[in-house]
Amino acid sequence: MLPGPARKLLGRGKRAVAESGKTLAANVDRKRREAALPPNPKAPDSDIRLFVGPANFAGQGTTWARAAEKHLEGVKARNMQYAGGAYRFPADLEVERELLDDRVWQDRQVEYLTGGSYTHVLIEAGRPVFGTRFARNAVGDVKTLKEAGVNVGLVAHGSDVRLPSRHAETHEWSPFHERDDFFVRLEAQAKREGTLFNTFDGPTFVSTPDLLVDVPGAKWLPVVIEPERWANDQPVMERERPIVLHAPTNPRFKGTEYVEAAMQPLHDRGLIEYRRLTDIPSEEMPAAMAAADIVLEQFVLGPYSVTACEAMAAGRVVVVNVDEGVRKHVQSVTGRELPIVPADPTTIGAVVEQLVADREAARAVAVRGPEYVRAVHDGTMSSAVLGTWLKPAAS
Incomplete structure (x- = not known):
């Protein structure tokens, strides 16, 4: 039997070898996991x-x-x-x-x-x-x-x-x-x-x-947004029954319950054709937007969103409940009036009826949308x- 000090030294040596083995195994495992990760994109070469x-x-x-x-x-x-x-x-x-x-x-x-x-x-x-x-x-x-x-x-x-x-x-x-x-x-x-x-x-x-x-x-x-992706040559407000589109990504944030309550009676009367789109792939949205006349965006939060910009770029009549403070800020920063028709949950139906009744005025708003988007939302x-x-x- 080895003397006590020798046994302790041997024990420490065995533990060191075991720990070294664990470290080596961990390093090998880490390298394996690193190799399995999806690659990062190459960083840019620029200032x-x-x-x-x-x-x-x-x-x-x-x-x-x-x-x-x-x-x-x-x-x-x-x-x-x-x-x-x-x-x-x-x-x-x-x-x-x-x-x-x-x-x-x-x-x-x-x-x-x-x-x-x-x-x-x-x-x-x-x-x-x-x-x-x-x-x-x-x-x-x-x-x-x-x-x-x-x-x-x-x-x-x-x-x-x-x-x-x-x-x-x-x-x-x-x-x-x-x-x-x-x-x-x-x-x-x-x-x-x-x-x-x-x-x-x-x-x-x-x-x-x-x-x-x-x-x-x-x-x-x-x-x-990319204005050219939404540009189209489809006429607006020329159908006997204009198509009114609502495409909520989050119905609670868009006020969809108010939109549906206002649009369904107009649809039933034959004044408009109301379409609600949900879970539509993004690549199908330009065609859906071009097929509409009026786009109803949001009525409960206050801003105008990416969807509203896409609808303006498509030359559609866009109706949104935009905060007055937002309109003023846009005007002060861009020098441009926001080409969006205002409505709140109590007036959506009446506003759409007026747009259908006065199509010249509706088209006059729609025609300003693409120019506004190119000036404010094309990335420049x-x-x-x-x-x-x-x-x-x-x-």
Whole structure:
């Protein structure tokens, strides 16, 4: 039998070998898992390298990235979205949700965004670009990126910062008057993200002007669409029964119950043909829009959305309950009057009847839509807003 000191030394040696074996096995497993991860897009080769993500709501992360590349010299961009959303849009990087909790993917993502590949990161909706590495919002991501010398900006899309309690106080038809579980969840989210946005010491943006109430220090970053994708030569307001289209992505946020209550009687009378579209693939929407005469967008929140921009680009008559503050902000920033017919839940039916009765006036509004979209929502104005931030570090 070995002496006591020798036995201890041998024991330590065995443990060291065992630990070394475990470390080696862990490293091999990690490399295997890294190799199995979907590849990241190659980072741009340019002076300003922008990364946008991870929400891509209505495809806006993608269109903002492409607009910056198109209109800003020396800027190239990539964007990211989580996989599995209700409406799928193109993106440079789509990350499966199960990877968001994966430490190997998180480590690689941190290295990808902080290792010099990107100079600027625009974080959407307060959602983390590093998955759940730090938290379920972007506070830790912001800190990590800034410590690595990356220039960070934040952009809000809507429910991420729109405070339901405030909205209910100021909007008669707000969808937040009922204090249900939905209200409680969104209230907590808006308070959390509102704190992030309103205490952030970098640039903040909002996709619609109504959100400036919730993020007063932000700049309006207009949503971007491709006008040529929606352009068509279909006449408007020439059918005996005009086609009235409503395509709600979220019926509660669009006031669909008020739309249906107002349109069904007009449809039954034979005055219009009412069509409600749900879950239609995005590639089919241009044809559906071109086939309509009047597009009813939203009547309870206050902004005008991507759908309204698409309908204006298509030369349709667009009816939306737009806040007066939004109209004034648009006019002051763009010098243009918003070519959208106003209506609220109590007047939708009467407004549509008037449009059918006075088709000349209806066509006069519709014809102004494509020009407005080309001036405000084709990416030129949005890239100019981003250009105030996307500058070399030396400047």
